Amino acid sequence: xxxxxxxxxxxxxxxxxxxRIVHLAFRPSNKDIFGLVETCxxxxxxxxxxxxxxxxxxxxxMFLGMQRIQLLEGDVWxxxxxxxxxYSIPSSVIEKIRxxxxxxxxxxxxxxxxxxxxxxxxxMVAYILNREVHA
Numbered sequence: 001x002x003x004x005x006x007x008x009x010x011x012x013x014x015x016x017x018x019x020r021i022v023h024l025a026f027r028p029s030n031k032d033i034f035g036l037v038e039t040c041x042x043x044x045x046x047x048x049x050x051x052x053x054x055x056x057x058x059x060x061x062m063f064l065g066m067q068r069i070q071l072l073e074g075d076v077w078x079x080x081x082x083x084x085x086x087y088s089i090p091s092s093v094i095e096k097i098r099x100x101x102x103x104x105x106x107x108x109x110x111x112x113x114x115x116x117x118x119x120x121x122x123x124m125v126a127y128i129l130n131r132e133v134h135a
Contacts, residue, residue, distance in 0.1 A: 072127065
């Protein structure tokens with residue numbers, strides 16, 4: 001699973017329209033979010049660093065909710081944008097989530113374990129759990 005890392009607002013309009021998960025590494029305005037949703041109509045998740053989450057307006061949160069787009073808090077630890085536009089979630093993490101799910105562990109236990117071991121936040125683990133495991 002890959003997360004497209006966007007480091008500037010100018011980059012939004014150059015994105016592939018099929019992007020599903022985007023991490024915004026800058027503080028987006030309402031206009032930036034609208035532009036992202038328009039450029040990437042299949043988007044499912046927008047991830048923002050914790051420090052930027054507090055600045056997202058309630059109207060944007062409502063808009064994303066109506067579009068069924070999740071707004072998640074999180075980081076792409078150690079990612080170097082100059083080397084790759086995408087941050088890849090290791091397949092071993094996805095396999096571990098599947099394995100724990102097959103063992104019958106609760107969603108909360110899986111989120112806690114994977115968050116502790118990996119560098120993913122619980123919301124992203126829940127998204128992977130719902131998306132990847134059922135695929």
